[in-house]
Amino acid sequence: MKKLFLSSLIMLGTLSTFANSNNEIENDLLKSNAIEDQTYFDTLGEMARNGSTPKISQVIxxxxxxxxxxxxxxxxxxxxxxxxxxxxxxxxxxxxxxxxSYEAASYQKKGERPSYFDHKSIEDIDADPNIKISFNSIVDIQDGIVLDFGYDVISVMKSSGKYLIEEIIAPVLDDSQQAIKNKFHVTLRCYYFIPEYNR
Structure with a gap:
């Protein structure tokens, strides 16, 4: 009888542990699905909100x-x-x-694969006549590295772990494509990493 009681206790304990570990796995999966349900645009927005101002010495x-x-x-x-x-x-x-003083540029090459710049040095980029790099002066470094592109469009760069997160903020436009006064939104989010050649 004692053996049966002891076996039952062990079995209950095992089931309880299994149930707890299953709950933890389910919770992890729920968290994972919540992250997977977000777009990359939204995920980068969270990273920017939780980010800090990069040190110039680490970016330059x-x-x-x-x-x-x-x-x-x-x-x-x-x-x-x-x-x-x-x-x-x-x-x-x-x-x-x-x-x-400092200046910075963010740039793209239209029509090329997403990984196009992953193995490019600044010399490679300078030598490519199809990449237009336009440097803008840094206007603020209090809450991110801020560039002013004109026409009320700005870039705000934050640091999040090993990544730089950039948000392009522009005026909201009405139906006639005119800027609505004092209304702005994020139109583009980018993240940057140090390419392999620089590691």
Missing amino acids: YVAWAGRCFSKDEPNEPTNAGYYLREAKAKDVGPIGNNIV
Whole structure:
């Protein structure tokens, strides 16, 4: 009788442990599905919200490779690159001797595969006449690295672990394609990583 009682207890304990581990697995699967149900565009938005301002010293002079996802096609990757450098000093005389400013560019090559920049150096990119790189001055580094593209369009770069996360923010347009005053939204999100040649 004691043996039967003991066996029953062991069996119940095993079932209880199995049930608990199954619940943990189900919870993990639920979390996993919640993440899988999100678009890449949304996932990058969360990473940007939880990110921090990158240190210039960790970003500068690296041809970062990446992928972009638009608001309209949130799961479709396109190729992307990002490069930050020290801006050429303007000859303002002695008052500007100790002032260092920076500029950055994000760029794409239309029609190429998403991995296009994964193995490209800045020299490769400079040598390609079909890639137009337009550098913009960094206007703020308090809450991300901010570039002003003009027409109220800005880029905000955050750091999330080993990735850089960029959001392109633009005015909301009405039906006649006119900007609605004081209304903005994120139209594009990109993430960047250091390509293999730079590791």
